[in-house]
Amino acid sequence: MKLELQDIRLTFSNSRKGDFHLLQGVNLAVSEGEITAIVGGNGTGKTTLFNIISGFITDYQGKVLIDGKDIRPLPTYKRAQAGIGRLFQGTQLMGNLTLMENMKMASVDTMGEHPISPFIAWKSIRTHEYQKEQRAIDIINKLFGSDSKYLSMLDQKASALSYGEQRLIGIARLLMGESKILLLDEPTSGVNPVYIKTIADIIRKLVEEQHMTVLLIEHNMNFVKSLATNCAYLDNGKIMQYGQTEQVLNDEGVKNSYLGV
Template identity: 30%
Template sequence: MAALLEVRGLKAFYGQTQSLYDVGFEIESGGITTLLGANGAGKTTTLRAICNMVRTDGSIRFEGRDLKNMATEEIVRLRIAHVPEGRGTFTTLTVDENLRIAAYTRKDKSAVQTDLERVFTYFPRLKERVQQQAGTLSGGEQQMLAIARALMLKPRLMLLDEPSFGLAPLIVVEIFRIMRRINEEEGVSMLLVEQNAALALDLADHAYVLETGRVVMSGPSDEIKNDENVRKSYLGY
């Protein structure tokens, strides 16, 4: 498969503090890639850098297009959907309003209702709560809403930051199962940042390990999963 996203020599900065050092990776069209690493390794910063939310240097190309000087809203219009840590839903709006706002960049307005129904096939629980304020949903339902909002963009690429954070294990399993379905049925590529390395490696087909802002290991997920250092550091056995 051809590379959908290519990152080369990526550096990122918060003020004068450098956070990423010559990070490079690829995401294949239709593939799922995961970034592993301890807290502070630079995983979230990498997602923000792709969306031009932090100061960067280096090359980020999506379908051959240079993202470096694009505004974040222009990057969204390329159908790159960012699901941030903490979900980022509009808590005072209803589920329906959150989903419709997410489609504001789309030109095919007539298809939005059809896509709402399609999203509800993945998240039937949200359909049951369609007129409920987002802030009154459970943590798991809010995470489902965050992913559903991203789907309303009809994304080519989803950037997912810690989708399991703070959720009960059974809810996490359900959300990861839905993410697998979205990838297989919609052909949506994914870049996943996830503290639960075992879950991430089971879902992804390729993995990169970050340490202090540098890629220190990469390869097919099965190979990374069987690496002794990864097992000891991230998988606990």
């Protein structure tokens, strides 16, 4: 799937201080099977851009296109169903659910999630639940190996995992759906170096094997360099630099204003 942002603008009105233009015409295109990183200082609107793509912010101007189709009318959950997967900044596993339940929540199969279902289709629910369990086990096997400790922790509450492990499972969980576009908001923040390498391997595998389109917000420049083909530098509500990652990160302007080199 191809993701395009056309002239995205977002303004916050304030009667005292006047209007604040957070995004002032962002244009970006990410092709299928491509990893693009968005870099920029804090408060430049990177996460806001993800919120616009995911449908959490709807009062923007411009267009968000998926394979050429404007997705403005779609609410958040329909955008997710259309193939946009999102990893949020910070921990996003549901701590009161087990690991397996967290994985199942990300499945596109919603059989049984209507209150009438347990009373009229319990047999069918059991079959679907079994299929989801098998899929979750397959994903964990594939990503972390058959000797992974997570296989024996599937019935434990997600809150039992460390922050870094929750990030890993958070990414694994996205594979339960049928996401074609992944929006990853600082996947390595607060994660130790061993897990950072695992996260990079998982993302690389997803792009190579499933041709996913990945848009990445990240402050870890080594991670960006090792993974992203293209890079966009966001500043003052606009994309000031866009191109191959090495080229953008070596740009004098980016070095001075963002990297502080």
